[in-house]
């Protein structure tokens with residue numbers, strides 16, 4: 001039996017952080033043997049908010065280096081850059097003729113970002129989920145591992161696939177989201193009410209390339225909750241629960257074991273343990289990222305091969321789509 005197709009991507013907007021690792025990359029590494037995987041650096045999504053061209057180019061390489069450093073293996077998966085496969089943009093246009101305004105206006109991520117950018121929010125920010133649907137549907141993807149925040153976009157993708165199939169005949173597989181339970185959403189270290197995000201202050205996140213002393217500082221300064229117990233209770237103790245979740249993912253220990261480990265200990269001891277666990281986790285990752293970037297020739301080769309493999313699949317699919325829609329000439 002051929003393996004099911006899996007697709008996911010991350011925007012090359014800045015340094016990747018442990019939220020991305022726990023919510024996305026760590027899962028990808030485990031999934032790559034089970035599925036036929038495509039992991040994309042989604043640069044077209046990144047430009048829905050203004051990017052400096054030089055920085056964007058660098059971030060594309062940084063993100064790809066992080067994919068490889070965490071253990072994605074080009075023998076098992078296709079790693080490539082979205083804009084190098086123009087069929088993504090073409091399919092996004094075609095799908096945009098099926099998506100309606102009401103649907104897109106309901107997207108929480110759009111509402112949040114539109115608030116921030118006001119009148120200057122781009123049309124691209126609005127149609128962002130359609131491009132994401134195109135990414136997914138272009139490869140007849142069955143499984144889409146994403147964080148909770150992207151769930152709504154995968155739902156929309158399913159809707160668009162069904163709508164296209166109904167109107168033009170069976171063309172696209174209807175994909176499913178795959179969400180990880182504990183740690184689906186890692187919170188900001190300085191504010192557990194919001195998610196850890198690279199677009200906020202640097203006290204908010206731990207980058208995959210942060211040095212040990214930076215990690216220690218950020219964890220020791222992270223906010224805590226009012227009582228002094230180390231207990232997992234996201235409602236009443238959001239800050240400590242967030243650190244417990246991170247610790248769980250860094251060490252593999254379960255929540256009960258962690259609560260027991262720190263039963264008679266205070267926040268200071270707990271935070272030191274969390275910091276050291278993150279340092280141990282990120283040490284080899286940081287070293288590998290630095291190595292890939294120091295001499296990017298291997299990285300470039302992997303991205304060339306990924307692009308070629310993706311182009312071949314994408315061209316086959318888009319031909320079928322043009323034909324179904326009746327575009328161009330026979």
Ligand code: AMP
Nearest residue numbers: 011019020023024146147184185186196
């Ligand atoms: P982004 O950095 O927003 O492009 O997200 C890239 C991937 O990482 C997506 O699958 C997100 O759902 C996931 N992700 C981003 N931030 C977090 C977070 N704070 N916690 C868990 N997953 C996250």
Ligand code: TRP
Nearest residue numbers: 007008009010011042045132135
């Ligand atoms: N929108 C996703 C995010 O911000 C990134 C993304 C773009 C994606 N295209 C995708 C994720 C396709 C999964 C599948 O995290």
